[in-house]
Amino acid sequence: MKIIRYALLTLGLLPGLAFADEINPADTAWILTATALVLFMTIPGLSMFYAGLVRSKNVLSVFMQCFALTCLMSLLWFAFGYTIAFGSEGVEQGKWIGDFGNMFFAGMTMDSVSGTIPTPLFAVFQMTFAIITPALIVGGFAERMRFSAMLTFCSLWLLVVYAPICHWVWGGGWLGQMGLQDFAGGTVVHITAAVAALVAALVMGNRKGYGTVAMPPHNLTMTVAGAGMLWVGWFGFNGGSALAANGAAAMALLVTHLSASAGALSWMMMEWIKHGKPSVLGIVTGMVAGLGTITPASGSVGPAAAVVIGFSAGIICYYATNLLKQKLKIDDSLDVFPVHGVGGVLGTLLAGVFCAPSLGIFSGNGFSEGISSIGGQLSVQAIGVAATFTYTAVVSFILLKIVDKVIGLRVDEDDETVGLDLVLHDERGYDL
Amino acid sequence: MKIIRYALLTLGLLPGLAFADEINPADTAWILTATALVLFMTIPGLSMFYAGLVRSKNVLSVFMQCFALTCLMSLLWFAFGYTIAFGSEGVEQGKWIGDFGNMFFAGMTMDSVSGTIPTPLFAVFQMTFAIITPALIVGGFAERMRFSAMLTFCSLWLLVVYAPICHWVWGGGWLGQMGLQDFAGGTVVHITAAVAALVAALVMGNRKGYGTVAMPPHNLTMTVAGAGMLWVGWFGFNGGSALAANGAAAMALLVTHLSASAGALSWMMMEWIKHGKPSVLGIVTGMVAGLGTITPASGSVGPAAAVVIGFSAGIICYYATNLLKQKLKIDDSLDVFPVHGVGGVLGTLLAGVFCAPSLGIFSGNGFSEGISSIGGQLSVQAIGVAATFTYTAVVSFILLKIVDKVIGLRVDEDDETVGLDLVLHDERGYDL
Amino acid sequence: MKIIRYALLTLGLLPGLAFADEINPADTAWILTATALVLFMTIPGLSMFYAGLVRSKNVLSVFMQCFALTCLMSLLWFAFGYTIAFGSEGVEQGKWIGDFGNMFFAGMTMDSVSGTIPTPLFAVFQMTFAIITPALIVGGFAERMRFSAMLTFCSLWLLVVYAPICHWVWGGGWLGQMGLQDFAGGTVVHITAAVAALVAALVMGNRKGYGTVAMPPHNLTMTVAGAGMLWVGWFGFNGGSALAANGAAAMALLVTHLSASAGALSWMMMEWIKHGKPSVLGIVTGMVAGLGTITPASGSVGPAAAVVIGFSAGIICYYATNLLKQKLKIDDSLDVFPVHGVGGVLGTLLAGVFCAPSLGIFSGNGFSEGISSIGGQLSVQAIGVAATFTYTAVVSFILLKIVDKVIGLRVDEDDETVGLDLVLHDERGYDL
Amino acid sequence: MKMITAIIKPFKLEDVRDALSELGLSGMTVEEVKGFGRQKGHTELYRGAEYVIDFLPKVKLQVAVSEEQAEAVIEAIIGSANTGKIGDGKIFVSALEQVIRIRTGETGTDAI
Amino acid sequence: MKMITAIIKPFKLEDVRDALSELGLSGMTVEEVKGFGRQKGHTELYRGAEYVIDFLPKVKLQVAVSEEQAEAVIEAIIGSANTGKIGDGKIFVSALEQVIRIRTGETGTDAI
Amino acid sequence: MKMITAIIKPFKLEDVRDALSELGLSGMTVEEVKGFGRQKGHTELYRGAEYVIDFLPKVKLQVAVSEEQAEAVIEAIIGSANTGKIGDGKIFVSALEQVIRIRTGETGTDAI
């Protein structure tokens, strides 16, 4: 099925050309559900996961950022994003961006079909991906960014970074054509978001007092509840990326679950060894690492490989987090880059290994069309990683600089001390 | 599909007469899911949304009200409500109420079929609507109503207000026959609940200290988490109302999402303009306004119209809230009427406009059978609004007066000061 | 369908022998969803439900236990558990345990089929059951167990208690063959977990200060939010146990909902009568009792019987809880045994009564093959209860004693005073 | 100077503050405390475990005043915090040797 | 009159309260505070960021007593709050010039 | 002995603690309080209901010191808590008749 999907992409058939004029109700039922699950990942999932990690005085600002992004990205996707990424029916899709025939979903009716599901469903399912990707970036600039600057940056970013890259990989563009295996968004989602977060952290600078003042999470119960929601929602993210209710969806869900479990446990193990005690924040962070890492590979690999992928994700992302924080002293406040970025790179590469059909119990679902060796697939995967990483880094940097000039990225020092909730939103999170 | 559905209703076929004797497993799969999603809206969704808005001393009372209503309304629906609303198979349904053949689900087996899904599934899906509607009313009388009075009032209300109106619109009754387009409950759910909440607020009077003492929400993180759950669950509410996994469900889900986004952003915009800062509570309230308003229209309109509907919902409900609170000084404590009531009216009317098939990009899915102009459809919609509004207002008022005489609606002043959690339930929400 | 399922089990066909070589996409869609729902029950559902009930200083330890179990049980299920319970395709399943052909899911590909769904899906759906069962035990030893001891005990327990019993009932083993009706886990899940919790509570002893120091729940809002999630997730648990999107799933969902409602209300009623006030904790506990009790019966009974089952569950579990706490003074800290254990026994027995096809409105779906009377069915049910109860009690006791010798079950007194969050995990739940 | 410390019922805080404002006193420091005393607490019930909770939420209010103001402040607090029911609370008066305003370094009554 | 203020370990509150009750003292006011002192705090680790948390949760208990009772109360607190381990806390004694019961206006030891 | 009580801005706590440590003082007790004073509060808006919140979060810090240390401690607090903006807070000094260390029973300056 994944193979069918890649084939479709390669042929620029999805959804450019509907290859069936009838929907499959069962596939529709599952993607309706998956759409709900992916939205659930962002609100309340991710917003709780993130909000619990900041200080009490900024808790609402994080919720506000995630929530406002959910709304604004949706309307932008509707207006321009979708058509940039996927274009419109019956139009041959180019290498770089989609045609503009579906602005404001103009060409879409209740009866339009994409693959085996209604086009409006495909559009809203993809919309939930266009929501969570910018929302992930929030972790990089938490506790110090101006709300208006945040909205502006993310809006531009959706249209000039996310949507084109989405086209490259899933919309019939050059990376998909080349045979890049990225089932659910290692490049499109995790690398783009994480690189943007890192660049934002560098451009904006560290939070006031970072490294000297303690900034412990204000509510880990919220974070761990959100983590559970992320895990559950991820079933829709990866399982739904099969775009059908079939064995591929089932296998994607299974490998997703196993990788999450393995990532959580290996991170826990690292803390136990290095620090003497395992922590709740550690185990859920390992889970996210496992999930992010399996994402690109979830259509390519089998269960035993998923355990290996998750396990290595937990360890590698653990070291990456410590490196960034302790050595490089970069205030990527909620560790978006070491978890999602490193995980996204790792998973995209490992997909190229474990898709191989002849690794015994570690075998996967095969190479992309025209590729016949791990080396061959790996080099395509590496190109995918390099291209999305570089493009995102450069363009995000430019956008941030522009927004900084025009609006100003950061609140002033005193406001940062008081906290964003009161300063930007005239509200407090708790009045218990 | 919506048209099919209205046709079925018009013919009194749904579920009075099963028109197919075989279930469609894909439709079944989706409605099983949708049922879970709609329950999720009430518990934990709405209960968290509401509970975060009250003062800490009443937080559990709100949870308790939502939870107890969930249970009690379910049993009443099982015993009488369902049959009042939908009657039983093979019986011609009357204009006003259903026949009593399905009391205690007597005529229902595993093999009964309604439309393309099992009858038990149709019954429990509808049950979740019969749960959330009374639960919405809780916002009107929060922080001061006696628990026993609340249970009594809502029980009576379910049977004499909700169930009959449900029959009028969805059970083969007069409004459905007339061609009222109310896909998921603008009249049946939102207008009835909101009018009841307003009447309850007026009959019971304001909370002690209202207008002089500050009554800020005690936990906005809980409210915004609940808001996210409401949004996700609403996909089941509106998408599930297609009663099938098809293009209509997909389009309903898409327009629901767009309207929520637009409503949230326009409310945020209003606050930013009028107050200088956008708030988390504002954006989530706008979301609810957008969702409530699209509800009746979600089977009638296309994506561009949904954005218009959502956008106007955010603005109009914003003004309505300020009017009620600042000018009229009515303590509809959690703003049920200005959000759900005004939104429900607005959406029901706009459904009559944007269902029109010839509005270019704003076109919808067509008028009801026998209607051929916006004017014609609008007058049916207006009758639907007026009838459900008036009936609910009058009967709710009478019920409240009766319950007040027999049990007493309000706790006494000292108890209100101490808080309902301790006084009514011998518990405290937090002991951190 | 249930009958088909029991037949399949009896014949050792599920999933030992695939009886169809094609998947049903609609069934697949529903079980994909159900899998997400059951995971949702544990994280965040159960973990929040439990975590809210302990004292603030132990809140994270409970989350940590539930989360780590989720991960570790998944990997163990993948490695050994699944094959112990269900064996591998094409192998005749024995009475006691499955064959070892599916270790590390070795024999499983994207195209494997079990019944009408992909085998990987069946495996991960069952995995979520293997997660929640040990997680339920956490309530028995909360606030005092060492984390390492907990992981060790639960790992052993999964493999030597849960997996074999799962085989007996669902994997083609002797209890299934005998005709035991346990649709979703009255014996397999609730009795095993609850008995283990009780034994653990007895072996470990009461919490320091139990009975003299007040140990009220630290955050009932968390508990009631988690309760709502449990209810919603339970639709996947029981409804998904039909393994298909059909009338049986629909009926299972409906009876589950009704029993939860009735159980909640009858517990509330008991408190109202005995204590003068109903409580939030009471109503949600009654809900869990209603859900646990209907679980084994959810494929056997009709709606009216479900109300009776739920109603009696609320009352009987209420008395059981008081007995354990007030008379026997056993510190089964979160009342796992009186709710899940008593409920599991009750439900398994009542399934044997209300499956009877000739009880008028209380009729169910019939006896198991070869059984023709309530007496006959009841004796099979009683054997199922007795066998799983006794086996679990004995083996859990032995395992606990071993772990106590090797690792030590309890933290020391001072650490218990400080709280497990700081002592075991170097974290605090709240820093508001 | 005197430090006047009052333990009052939480919902009376607004009234007391207003009463003190009328005296021209705008500065004070407030804490949430738990009070034990003659006023009875309440019972909480959690699944059959009944706990008698003796402590009651109270508000502790501290105002530094000059000697001359002390009497009036005490009167104002009594007048505004009194409900006539048990548990209305207490006022404690103690001597203050020095008051300093951190911002300016002013001392004594100037600093209040 | 004296105001006796004790900083104690939180889990000792029940014992201290019981000890005071035995002296016939039922009134007191309690707050949650954070203590810094010789007792070492703990380390918290959040994704590689290690924080040393020096403050410790303590309970502050205040009892107004008559001169005569003071000594006994101090003894009772020492007796019941002592664990012999570092961090058991302190007792501070200061003079109270006046005590007033808000409900009745009673003053002095009658008001305690 | 003196009890020195300072009401300061919460984010200044670290600085003050460091300043006191430099004087060799490691013990103190800290509470979260709400302050009313000249410093203006803020407005909160909830769905059209605007509330003016006058109280501000402050930290109350108490240190028992010997007579000799008092002056230095006061200086240290002023030096470290001062931002020059309104709302920096106050220091209150009062007499302490006795201090007792619960663990050892030591009294007076030995107990501090």
Ligand SMILES: Nc1ncnc2c1ncn2[C@@H]1O[C@H](COP(=O)(O)OP(=O)(O)O)[C@@H](O)[C@H]1O
């Ligand atoms: N001896 C005392 N020392 C300190 N605080 C006290 C004392 N007695 C009472 N209080 C405080 O005053 C509050 C009210 O006292 P209580 O005896 O309940 O009623 P009343 O103020 O009417 O005498 C208590 O809750 C407690 O906070």
Ligand SMILES: Nc1ncnc2c1ncn2[C@@H]1O[C@H](COP(=O)(O)OP(=O)(O)O)[C@@H](O)[C@H]1O
């Ligand atoms: N000089 C002081 N002023 C005010 N409070 C103090 C002082 N020294 C200690 N404390 C309080 O007493 C508590 C216990 O002190 P610590 O030095 O840890 O142990 P010990 O009581 O055994 O001497 C501290 O946590 C703090 O709350």
Ligand SMILES: Nc1ncnc2c1ncn2[C@@H]1O[C@H](COP(=O)(O)OP(=O)(O)O)[C@@H](O)[C@H]1O
């Ligand atoms: N008379 C007083 N009694 C007790 N506390 C006071 C008094 N006046 C001010 N405070 C406390 O000091 C804090 C700062 O006072 P404020 O008047 O805002 O500024 P400043 O300290 O610059 O004079 C207040 O928030 C309050 O906590």
